[in-house]
Amino acid sequence: MEFPAFSNGKNILEKLERHGYSAFFVGGAVRDFLIGRPIGDIDITTSAKPEQVKEVFPKVIPVGIEHGTVIVRHNGESFEVTTFRVEEGYSDFRHPDEVEFVDDLEKDLARRDFTMNAIAMDKQGKVIDPYYGRKSIKNKMIRTVGNPSERFSEDPLRMLRALRFASQLDFQLDSETFSALADGAVMIKEISTERITGELEKLFAGPYVSKGVELLRRSNLVDCLPVFKENRRLQDSLRQVKVPFGQLSELICMLVYWDKQVTISEWTKAWKLSNRTKKEAEQLYEAISYSRKKQIDAWLVYQLPSHLLDSFIRLHTTYFSPVRIDYINHLIHSLPIRQKRDLSVTGKDLIQWFPERKKGPWINQALTSLEKLVVIGELPNQKNVLKEWLKHEYHPQSTD
Ligand code: ATP
Ligand code: MG
Numbered sequence: 177m178e179f180p181a182f183s184n185g186k187n188i189l190e191k192l193e194r195h196g197y198s199a200f201f202v203g204g205a206v207r208d209f210l211i212g213r214p215i216g217d218i219d220i221t222t223s224a225k226p227e228q229v230k231e232v233f234p235k236v237i238p239v240g241i242e243h244g245t246v247i248v249r250h251n252g253e254s255f256e257v258t259t260f261r262v263e264e265g266y267s268d269f270r271h272p273d274e275v276e277f278v279d280d281l282e283k284d285l286a287r288r289d290f291t292m293n294a295i296a297m298d299k300q301g302k303v304i305d306p307y308y309g310r311k312s313i314k315n316k317m318i319r320t321v322g323n324p325s326e327r328f329s330e331d332p333l334r335m336l337r338a339l340r341f342a343s344q345l346d347f348q349l350d351s352e353t354f355s356a357l358a359d360g361a362v363m364i365k366e367i368s369t370e371r372i373t374g375e376l377e378k379l380f381a382g383p384y385v386s387k388g389v390e391l392l393r394r395s396n397l398v399d400c401l402p403v404f405k406e407n408r409r410l411q412d413s414l415r416q417v418k419v420p421f422g423q424l425s426e427l428i429c430m431l432v433y434w435d436k437q438v439t440i441s442e443w444t445k446a447w448k449l450s451n452r453t454k455k456e457a458e459q460l461y462e463a464i465s466y467s468r469k470k471q472i473d474a475w476l477v478y479q480l481p482s483h484l485l486d487s488f489i490r491l492h493t494t495y496f497s498p499v500r501i502d503y504i505n506h507l508i509h510s511l512p513i514r515q516k517r518d519l520s521v522t523g524k525d526l527i528q529w530f531p532e533r534k535k536g537p538w539i540n541q542a543l544t545s546l547e548k549l550v551v552i553g554e555l556p557n558q559k560n561v562l563k564e565w566l567k568h569e570y571h572p573q574s575t576d
Contacts, residue, residue, distance in 0.1 A: 202221045
């Protein structure tokens with residue numbers, strides 16, 4: 177079989193085998209390869225223990241030694257190399273014979289979540305598929321390896337993983353898997369918020385997000401998620417989701433826009449999201465609200481950080497009205513200044529021009545007024561003009 181995307185990975189398998197270990201590709205990369213999607217990071221499963229992998233590849237990154245995982249870098253690519261996981265911890269590996277290795281491989285595959293993720297592939301591209309993962313892929317079905325209720329009780333995060341795969345791949349849940357999920361949804365509360373939001377981020381970014389969201393609602397899993405579980409009404413907002421969200425900040429922005437009973441900071445706190453995500457959600461929300469109240473103008477594009485422009489355009493176009501990108505570009509290119517410090521007037525100038533005033537917040541207020549007038553084109557960015565305007569037109573809110 178031709179599989180050039182795995183060529184660097186093949187070197188890793190060969191090297192492990194030369195040292196007497198067995199090793200296979202597994203997980204998402206094999207699944208995506210068989211589906212015909214572009215593959216992401218490649219996972220490798222091996223009989224070598226992490227210390228032995230380290231001996232074979234001296235420059236490994238120990239990401240989760242306790243779970244038997246290390247990252248091997250090769251030709252600029254990263255590979256997650258994990259020791260076979262079998263029922264009771266690692267196997268003893270005293271038996272370097274091929275049959276035993278395959279036996280360990282099958283045990284490793286048995287511990288994986290879904291049949292489509294429990295397919296191994298050797299360096300020649302030969303597929304080892306004891307749970308008929310290829311059949312599931314052909315039928316676009318998500319099915320647990322073994323009894324779904326047991327597998328979801330062992331690790332309830334798998335329920336959310338099932339839905340995020342539906343959202344990413346446009347697959348259905350097989351009926352037993354779905355029933356077990358709907359029955360076991362409350363178990364998700366045993367899972368840490370960080371792991372939950374990690375999967376939610378992928379679910380909401382999936383190309384078939386409407387499908388993922390529909391399953392989230394239909395299975396009642398949404399009732400068990402932070403924030404949604406305390407505010408059942410919020411679930412209605414989810415009906416409005418139409419297109420994938422590039423990042424969680426976009427989702428939070430829209431959830432708050434649709435239903436103001438939960439604030440951005442409440443969402444980001446309950447979902448344990450970063451300050452960066454919080455800030456971006458706020459900036460997007462500001463921009464969306466401004467454009468709804470006024471219009472898309474120079475002041476809006478000036479205030480919105482450039483890395484959020486795509487998000488803004490996507491949200492606006494999907495949920496409000498189409499945004500002409502050439503218009504936005506025109507606004508950006510016509511901006512007379514890019515940041516406050518581009519103003520031809522500084523705080524020092526103000527102190528000099530108004531010696532009778534004490535230093536205080538009025539300085540910043542005055543600069544902000546000038547900034548806005550210059551950005552929207554009401555005043556030119558010329559020191560003398562701005563000085564005249566301040567002298568005659570500016571009335572500070574306070575005189576301290
Ligand atoms: P992606 O393309 O998003 O990386 P993936 O299937 O590779 O999808 P990972 O989270 O990278 O997902 O996990 C790699 C593999 O490890 C999975 O394909 C699956 O075989 C196994 N796995 C991951 N999480 C679990 C889990 N909670 N329970 C059982 N097996 C799991
Ligand atoms: Mg993966």
